[in-house]
Amino acid sequence: MSKFFLLFSGGLSLTSHPTLPKIPAASSFARITGVAVGILLIPFSVSADIVYSGQRDIAIPDTFDGVYLDVQDGTLSGSEFAGWDLNFLFGGTGIGNSPGLQPVRSGTGTLDSVVNLGTGALVDQFNLYASAGSYGGSENHLSAGGAGSDPKQFTTGQEGYLGFAAIISGQTYYGWMRVILTNNAPGSRILDWAYDDTGATITTGTTIGLSHFTKNDTGLTVLSQPHTYGGLTTVSVGTLELTGNAQPGVTDGSPASGTVVNGSGTLRLSGVTIGNEALTLSDNAKLEVAGISTWAGSLSLGSAANAIVDMGDSSAETTTVLTFGTFNPDNTWTSTLSVWNWSGIPVTGGGPDQLLFQNNLLNPAVLSRIQFYSDQGITTVGDGAAFTASGELVAIPETTVSTMTAVMMAWVFVSHRRESRLGR
Amino acid sequence: MVDSIPDNYGTYAGDGIHDGWQTTHFGSNPTQGGMNDDPDHDGVSNFLEYAFGMTPTQSDAGFLTYSGTTLIQPGLPTTWMQPTPSGVDFRAVFVRRTAPVAPALRYTVQFSADLTSWQNSTAIPDFRASGTDVEVVSVRYPLFLNNGRKARFFRVQVETVNPAP
Numbered sequence: 112m113s114k115f116f117l118l119f120s121g122g123l124s125l126t127s128h129p130t131l132p133k134i135p136a137a138s139s140f141a142r143i144t145g146v147a148v149g150i151l152l153i154p155f156s157v158s159a160d161i162v163y164s165g166q167r168d169i170a171i172p173d174t175f176d177g178v179y180l181d182v183q184d185g186t187l188s189g190s191e192f193a194g195w196d197l198n199f200l201f202g203g204t205g206i207g208n209s210p211g212l213q214p215v216r217s218g219t220g221t222l223d224s225v226v227n228l229g230t231g232a233l234v235d236q237f238n239l240y241a242s243a244g245s246y247g248g249s250e251n252h253l254s255a256g257g258a259g260s261d262p263k264q265f266t267t268g269q270e271g272y273l274g275f276a277a278i279i280s281g282q283t284y285y286g287w288m289r290v291i292l293t294n295n296a297p298g299s300r301i302l303d304w305a306y307d308d309t310g311a312t313i314t315t316g317t318t319i320g321l322s323h324f325t326k327n328d329t330g331l332t333v334l335s336q337p338h339t340y341g342g343l344t345t346v347s348v349g350t351l352e353l354t355g356n357a358q359p360g361v362t363d364g365s366p367a368s369g370t371v372v373n374g375s376g377t378l379r380l381s382g383v384t385i386g387n388e389a390l391t392l393s394d395n396a397k398l399e400v401a402g403i404s405t406w407a408g409s410l411s412l413g414s415a416a417n418a419i420v421d422m423g424d425s426s427a428e429t430t431t432v433l434t435f436g437t438f439n440p441d442n443t444w445t446s447t448l449s450v451w452n453w454s455g456i457p458v459t460g461g462g463p464d465q466l467l468f469q470n471n472l473l474n475p476a477v478l479s480r481i482q483f484y485s486d487q488g489i490t491t492v493g494d495g496a497a498f499t500a501s502g503e504l505v506a507i508p509e510t511t512v513s514t515m516t517a518v519m520m521a522w523v524f525v526s527h528r529r530e531s532r533l534g535r
Numbered sequence: 536m537v538d539s540i541p542d543n544y545g546t547y548a549g550d551g552i553h554d555g556w557q558t559t560h561f562g563s564n565p566t567q568g569g570m571n572d573d574p575d576h577d578g579v580s581n582f583l584e585y586a587f588g589m590t591p592t593q594s595d596a597g598f599l600t601y602s603g604t605t606l607i608q609p610g611l612p613t614t615w616m617q618p619t620p621s622g623v624d625f626r627a628v629f630v631r632r633t634a635p636v637a638p639a640l641r642y643t644v645q646f647s648a649d650l651t652s653w654q655n656s657t658a659i660p661d662f663r664a665s666g667t668d669v670e671v672v673s674v675r676y677p678l679f680l681n682n683g684r685k686a687r688f689f690r691v692q693v694e695t696v697n698p699a700p
Contacts, residue, residue, distance in 0.1 A: 175614075175625075198685065200678065200685075201616070201622075201623045201625070201678075204622040204623045204678075205678035205679070205685075207678075207679060207683075207685050208683075221679075221681075221682065221683035222679060222681065222683065241683070245682075245683050246679075246682060246683030246684045246685075247679070247683040248678055248679025248680075248683050248684075248685065249679075250622060250677070250678045250679065251621075251622070253621045253622045254620075254621050255620035255621050267620070267621070294618045294619060294620065294621060294622050294623060295616070295618045295622075295623045296618060
């Protein structure tokens, strides 16, 4: 009996795959970091670290090779490499996994379908996974949509969430990945992903956990939906923009854990309403304001803080209003607060730019260290600040030379009259 | 000369190739008509040229082509893919002999992730196109093997069945 073989690669007759660029490791990730001090502020006994990919929007090629991804550092490739975790091929029709990452499946078999958990689902040890250490594949997780579709399936062309248990250095970490899968049609994407690197559970669609949020990377991170992490929000580097329905901390009616902007950080409020939590600006921190925003909690300034509130570009002036609950700088605060790009109306207020406080504890000495500028810290508007009756913080006019002269003349006149009466 | 027993002629006997096909291409006193010979130097032995309906005297080691249900050009196995509403229909496609019926050949499609271990396809090949004494058939190409590895390679194993003594 004779046997003869001919050998072919699976991708032999397919178009060659593009070589995807490697993305920078870690630097483009927002790291949500637990810190000990935060535990004092929240009713949780555990802090957690959540690693979030940021919005990636990675195209899935319509090839047999597809794209390989390492969720830990975000490395991408069109072919297998050491450390790959997931492989999406044919637009996401196929999903392969390495032993280092087990996706949530419909069963515990290595070929059971990866399921669409949807948003708001818990990823934990009670989901179904194949055995740790095994490769796996899924190719029956897509439906065309419509009546009768399995709700756990991904619908081609629509956003869905897969959950996973990543094994890193022998430890299991739960995470989620937001994807759009197609039947090899254009538009398939890996949108973003996150995992909790303490081993805590995680909920799909949110960078949540018993956690804190620390932005440690340069560039912009945008939060547009409520987040249920309970700890401190810290902007250490780069810009964190809050927009839409964003809430930096839990909003269960009690004050949340607070937000701190450090010296190299910028917090941008773009038309948001934030609950009752404290905002603290550290030295050289910057708060950017766009549109009409409310921060129901207090604005605090550290004792040595020279902070900036930027009301936006006055050359394209639109109404910019920020309303705080209270203005509560540290009692020992001796530095300055600079309000940039302010195009409000001194003394009376009510102009295009308004910085309002529902309550304030400022004394004249503190108010004198608040300076308004019509640009980015070069051209002053008035000298010092005051509150109007409606609680708007406004510039007060600079004391002019003519006024000072009149005061001096009046004093001289009064002195002369007194001296005359005394018969000097 | 070649008789009614299809695989018993001289040096052609018992090699799994029909004697008539061999004498047609190499005559009755061949020097390069053996099953392992490759006189056209295209890397495909006479046995596989026969099995896949190719011409052993022409260097024609390209992939098979077909249009509709008609075989255009016999050739080596290849892959075929078409999107479906819920994924893709990905297939391994190959040519197999329909005539002469003897000696019989058995075709087995196998998949592998590493070229070391192979997994047989258990699917019954379905008809795609026909040609002279051959037909094009396919089996579903699994994206992943039973062990979870990606099926990065496939091969077609051809065996003679009950070769003549």
